[in-house]
Amino acid sequence: MKTVQLKRKNNSDWKYLSEEIKLKEPLVLVFGNRFLLEGETIYEEIRTIFKDGHIVFGSSCGDISSESIDENTITITAIEFEKSNFVIKTTNFLDSGLDSKIDSFLVGKELINQFSEEGLKHVFIVSEGSFINGSQLTKGMNAATNDNLLITGALCGDDARFEKTISSYNENPKPGEIVAIGLYGESLEVTFSINGGWTPFGPERIVTKSKGNILYELDNLLALDLYKKYLGENSKELPGAALLYPLKVKSTNDKQSIVRTILNINEEDNSMILAGDILENSKVQLMMTNVDNIVNAAEIAAINANKYRQNKPQLAILVSCIGRKLVLDQRVEEEVEEVIEVIGNQTTFCGFYSYGEIAPFNGENNCQLHNQTMTVTLISE
Template sequence: MFVRQQQFINKEWTNVHTAPGFTNTGCSLVLVFGSGEEIIKPDVYTMLKSEYPNAEIVIGSTAGEIINESVYDDTIVVTAIAFERTGLRSASLNMNDYVSSYDAGAALMKLLDAEDLASVFVLSDGAVVNGSELVAGLNDNNNKKVTTAGGLAGDAARFQQTFTGLNAIPSPGNVVAIGFYGAHLAVGHGSMGGWDEFGPERTITKADKNVLLELDGKSALELYKQYLGDYVNDLPASALLFPLSLKDSGSKNVVVRTILAINEELSSMTFAGNMPEGGKVRLMKANFDKLIDASNIAAVGTAVTNAVSKPDLAILISCVGRKLILQQRISEEVEAARDFFGANVPITGFYSYGEISPLKESMSCELHNQTMTILTLSEI
């Protein structure tokens, strides 16, 4: 497996790193993460297509780009991959053609299903797709129980429109999935938030998908505002500092759920993932050092799942919320991952509107908010 990394920065393309043995024609997969404004320019896709004629080109908009140790805004990071012994198949569909995000997830998984399917990478629209439903659709049709991971595209800190595309100029509403085939790909995954839970546990008593209405029979928004105290004046921005932890009834796993919007009229809160009735929630708070440490823990997690500590490529998918909170310290979380992988592992990634990854080894994938999620690829 050979990797080439490029970046479009200050209106210019620069070659960041090219592994010896990499050839443009031998390249079969190109991952492109960039600001929405830049990646929808037709020149970008045209240039990449002519440079990598035999590759599947996957493009997604971001809330920030990650390349090696650094975090950027308004750039494009390109990772071109030449696999030696791994087969690929791609699939893409648009939400306009599907009734629900669940159906879209199910359809994608069916398109990629095969006897030797080894892993699936998903890059989804982050504005019109319901991430929880998409993940449920993927899981229910994951017959080989292969590692499925990826993320939802971002739109800087605007939360309006995201762009994704497969072998095309990216556009809204697309969900792209890449299937990896064969026995020679080792996939590692790790996901960690680093948030502190506090306060009493409460039960979701009224909710509709990702809209939360009541906790313990009382208005969830009123309760949340009581918690926020003085921070209530900074809503909705301050909601990023205090997400909720969610434990589905009957499940031990805790996922983080970010508040995307609040509606005073309906006394409702909209989250970046479903809030199932019967689920248990607790308040969470940011702890900057723990958020950064979490990135290192996620990196360690990738080696636990596939026993490879120096992968051929590490893909970091981190939440936009972390970037808004950590502000100038944001590159520290990428450095924390670098600390584990060492100097020579190529790192790419982006800030997303939702991370997709299993929480532990050999479990179905889940939608996360506010985590650093890392996916590693190595050919063995």
């Protein structure tokens, strides 16, 4: 595997972060600020650098490279696979005018069904993050694989604006796009891990009214009113403040609890819109964290992803959550630095801060939508 990394801040020239070498038909991952990716010539510009590249775009809440974490930048990571190969499939529900009636389960199932199963080792997802129901998307992808394929990835981001996310393959980034990268090859070794570092507090409550990803009532009380009560003065900063106080959700159907970010609120009906489904009769609890807990959790994720590997990883794709970034603030570099220290600086690191992380729970095969985690995917061939 050979890799090249470049970065551009605002509209400055591209800066190579690695040795400038020629790659053959590379996978080109382009993560960055949504406004910069909306430039009319962005695809053409990158095409001139990687003439035979397969270019995948994704908007972020901050992009991650081996060198730094930045907000108003675009980071390119180009990868030449020397012993294996990849296939890229896409879908866009906005092209069919389905934005108001999205069947996210069907979208996920049909996307994965496009891949040939023979030799398929891993699928990495770069999904739009504005319209899709990530919980149903992952359930649909699992249904297409009988829970027998490692799928990791992310929902694209737009900093803390939550206005629009964009992604694409071999064209200018656009809304509604989901890109799936399938990796094939006997020599491929892919491992992963996730960890959060959030601590529950306050009483556990029962979801008494919900629909999809909208939470209406807890213990027969209006959910938003109850949430505001716990936040106190911080409730004035909603919906932004909600990123700092997610919910621990334990469904009667699930073995493990999952963290759910509150993306928005509706003052008219006192409801909260979550990043994924929340089922009635689920048990929920508020969560909080601090910088040290988040950094420690990132270190543990790296250790677990690296623990049982036979070969040293050549590429590490890191996906962390916008909520973690807000907590870390000026110390945002620290969680990535911990991962690099564990994995080693001979590995190429890329990734971004997202609206949702896609991966199985540790020790499981079926992928889930997570919030507020550091997800580490390690690849070698």
